[in-house]
Amino acid sequence: MEKIKEIINQLEMNQQIKAEDIPDLDLYMDQVIQLFERNYATSKRKEDEKILTKTMINNYAKGKLFFPIKNKRYSKEHILLINLIYQLKGGLTLHDIKLTLEGLNDLQSEGVLDLETYYETYLTVLENNTEEFKDELQEKLHSVENEMKKIDSHQEELKNVLTILSFVHMSNLYRKTAEKLIDQLLLANKEDE
Template structure:
């Protein structure tokens, strides 16, 4: 596909909610939604899509994906967890997300764990992942072009093979993530971790 670099640019893959984007003061739900909408506006597939809604946040709270909110105000830690949930939900089930975050939520509440340090590590890894992704997409694009015969419909065939290849890679990563979720669920914290 000739315009693969433009496609990568249009994806706005470097868009991520950073610790600097999150205010130090606690926010009400509408403010949290506005923060996410303004940050991720450029990543929406359609202009009518919602990044985050009250229903989503309420479902995350009911599902105990993050520790309870006090006085209807969301702390910086809540917002970091909601951001992680936002990223995880595109590949994992809500149940898998809960399994992944239960121990972290307990650590934040019971041990006064510094979530911001973990979140900054996530930010660093996300930046590297975007770089790796761009390199990988260019390589896959070259491999696909080499597979497609030169005929009148080769652009469509390239696009179709790219869709299939990207979907396959996404499935491979999702399966690996699910396997790690299962390991977390099968290995509860030891008594000295609680």
């Protein structure tokens, strides 16, 4: 249990780029990368891991994951969308991310969406998720410990493997549910055409 609490503290789950962290003036790609590196440096699993690269940003632009940039500069709205992409890429394919963000991009391009306000709402949801996650994690750990008692094993490694299996299963359930929601977005978009 203490190990998990230590891991939770190391995760820095509420570490996010906030809208006020982004300058109001447009940034060049290198400045965008520096902003992400500065804000997410502690979330790296390995020291040489890259948070964001020029290739990634170019692939996002080519894949039309965000609306077109102007004069090789990224607006605050671009950076907010790139951060959403960064958050989604851990669990979704780029194709699914494009489908997910297509409506946001369209509304932003049409000037109908206040993306900054929407993004702040997203950050509030993340804060709530983090608190719920901590409580849920404790429940999962108790569940694993109870199951381990049934097989009368006190080996820490076996408990850790069972915990990992449980966590990955929950992650897969959430991802599969998200994919079903993406499929519904796709169907709704086809019906609107």
